[in-house]
Amino acid sequence: MEKKKIAIIGGGIAGAALGYNLSLYDEADITLYEKNRIGCGTTAKSAGTVCLFDDSLKNRYWDVRLYGFETYLKMEKEKPGSAGFDKTGTLVCATDEEVEKTIKAGIALAKSAGYTGEYITDKARIKEILPSLNVDAILGAGYTQDDGYFDGTMISNTFAEKMEKNGACIKRGVEVVKINTEGGAAKSLETSEGETVDYDVIVDCTGPWSRFTGNLVGLDVPIWHTKAEAFFLVPPEKKLDYVFPVLKFPAFYALRAGDNVFICKSHLSMNLDDPMHAGQWDPDQLPQVGGTDDYFIDFLFDQMEENVPGLADSGLASSWLSYRAEPRDFLPILGETPVQNYFLCTGFGGNGVIEAPAATRDMAKLIMRGESTMLLEEWAFSRLLEEA
Ligand SMILES: Cc1cc2nc3c(=O)[nH]c(=O)nc-3n(C[C@H](O)[C@H](O)[C@H](O)COP(=O)(O)OP(=O)(O)OC[C@H]3O[C@@H](n4cnc5c(N)ncnc54)[C@H](O)[C@@H]3O)c2cc1C
The missing domain is CATH 3.50.50.60 (FAD/NAD(P)-binding domain)
Structure with a gap:
């Protein structure tokens, strides 16, 4: 042959x-x-989230998302640890009605594939899931216990x-x-x-x-290269005494990384025409850790203060910079x-x-x-x- x-x-x-x-x-x-x-x-610098519903990939590409998620679940089942799955669940916050609509459509798709998903408007319940969240700043949140993040x-x-x-x-x-x-x-x-x-x-x-x-x-x-600047926060209480879910807002996301919390500005909120966000660089020059700009940590701390005040007083453990490869x-x-x-x-x-x-x-x-x-x-x- x-x-x-x-x-x-x-x-x-x-x-x-x-x-x-x-x-x-x-x-x-x-x-x-x-x-x-x-x-x-x-x-290696990825957050590895493959959320069942969020805004990172349009619901139109639901089958792509589901196929990715189930490929890794199968991998993990064949050999535990081989996809590095941490099943923390995901909480996707609705900041306006448009985002709410996307979340609800995503939940319907996830449920039709046999996964759990609910849109929660009871603020006390949302607070139970993520005590450090400012629930007054959101309309509601989509929640599933079934997903989390993997290790790329x-x-x-x-x-x-x-x-x-x-x-x-x-x-x-x-x-x-x-x-x-x-x-x-x-x-x-x-x-x-x-x-x-x-x-x-x-x-x-x-x-x-x-x-x-x-x-x-x-x-x-x-x-274009967009700057993917990830920061690792040490929560004020030092140890999280609850399961910190993957937390998604349109402008940023967070997830647990051991006892720390990983935060990053979302890729869809990057402006390819803003030289602070995007450009053409040499990935061989990227350091293993550090190399990040104050612009991004300032942005993320502002987001924390407004949306996750329980983490606003966190210390900064470390950070890293990477380049995402983005077509227009x-x-x-x-x-x-x-x-x-x-x-x-x-x-x-x-x-x-x-x-x-x-x-x-x-x-x-x-x-x-x-x-x-x-x-x-x-x-x-x-x-x-x-x-x-
Ligand atoms: C901070 C951050 C968070 C992210 N979070 C998520 C997330 O939650 N969910 C998600 O789905 N995605 C996420 N991503 C995106 C995801 O990580 C990337 O889209 C993905 O890893 C890209 O993989 P790749 O194989 O295309 O590129 P890479 O992983 O960069 O692989 C390219 C490889 O090519 C090699 N190479 C280059 N030139 C040559 C050459 N001439 N000869 C031989 N080898 C060569 C390099 O050494 C490198 O290993 C995130 C990314 C970052 C940086």
Whole structure:
């Protein structure tokens, strides 16, 4: 049987999930190149929330959300801990009627899939769930006990383990430094180890690095870097004596991280035209920790004072900065590009953990069977050319 030779560049959650999905096809001969360690890029700095209902991904893409959530639940069931699930539940706050409508529609979808979900207007009940919340500032809140957050690095490594078991090859610590084209088609790649290898298909899964890897084939990948600045608060009481749920507001979100609380400005509240929020930077220059701006912590402390006053007097334990890869419409870029045989699976922005399973399932179908799907059509590279 003739096999299709496929190279994946990047071993974050997108590359690892794609490698796994491709490895389910007997005719796929897969090599994944990761210049560092699996799941150590944006994925390692993620909050990993895959909420059943919030505003991060439109209800229109409910099946993407559900497929992501259930893929990780299955992973966790197969091997406890392999997706790093912390089932804290989620509380989504309605700041106005529009948000309330979205939450209620999300709850209906979650319930139809067999999960719990309720819209609570009884402020005393909401306070029981999250005592530090200012319930006067909200109309109500959607609540489910069924979800929580996952660990993107564990998930990536679990996918990597599974794809290797299925016969795929992972080159760790190997950078793709050059891509050779012939007649407008990607033909081979060159690595930091001095190897040149021919491929039928090369898939760019490098997230915020896609700007650079795209340039290797002369492609301008239309992504912006938004600053994902995460801060870890030490609550005033030092130890939380209740289960702190994933807390979602349109402008920010919070979740527990051990005895601390992780807070971050939401990706959909970022303005791509504001240089404080977005730009084009070099992800290789990101420090492991720190590197954050006062602008974001000031913003988040203001949000705490107004909405979660019980945390307003928290200490700051640590922080980190990462870059989300965001196309203008905050949706990923999947599939073919103007360079033949060079595919993109990037631009996951603030939703890569949610979106990777469904996006890469469909990408594998396209690469191995030439079949398109509604998702691939809606998230195609060509939509961004039309916009430009
Ligand atoms: C603070 C924060 C909070 C977030 N919260 C959530 C959340 O709650 N829910 C959610 O769904 N998403 C969340 N996200 C978004 C999510 O983490 C990302 O969308 C996702 O991790 C992107 O994965 P990726 O595989 O596309 O990119 P990455 O994880 O960045 O992987 C790209 C990989 O490519 C490698 N690479 C680059 N260039 C080369 C090369 N030339 N050769 C070989 N390898 C190369 C890099 O080393 C890297 O490992 C959050 C992100 C951040 C930063």
